[in-house]
C-alpha cells in the first residue's frame with residue numbers, strides 16, 4: 642500500500658500550531674497540533690475526550706457550524722483534526738479553533754454529552770486537564786495567520 646500524505650511530513654520538525662494536512666475536493670483537513678510530536682508529552686486520554694466533546698460542541702454551534710465536517714482527536718494524542726468545507730476561509734477556520742480553545746479554557750459546569758446514553762465512555766473525562774491544554778493552545782493560536790498553516794517539508 643502507498644504511504645499516505647500525512648505520514649510524509651517529518652513529524653520531528655512539527656511544533657504546536659495549526660496546519661493544513663490535506664485538501665480533498667472542497668474539504669480542508671486542519672491539524673490542530675497541541676503537543677510537539679515525539680517529545681514525551683501527550684494529551685492524556687481523559688483530557689482529549691473532554692476536549693473532543695467541548696471542541697465539537699463549540700464548532701457545531703459556531704458561525705461556520707453547517708460547514709464543519711468533523712472534529713476529533715489524533716490517535717498519537719498530539720492534537721486534533723478539524724475538517725471544514727473550503728467555503729470557510731482559512732482565517733475563519735483559525736478563529737473558530739482559537740475561539741473553541743478559549744471556550745474550553747473558560748468552561749465550567751457539566752461537560753456536554755456525558756451521560757451513558759450519549760457517550761461510549763462517559764466516565765473518562767478530565768475537565769481541568771482539558772482546560773489547561775486549551776489555554777496553552779489558545780496562546781499558541783493567538784497570533785496564528787494563514788501563511789503559517791503550511792507544513793514545512
Ligand SMILES: [Zn+2]
Nearest residue numbers: 690760761762
Ligand atoms: Zn464521549
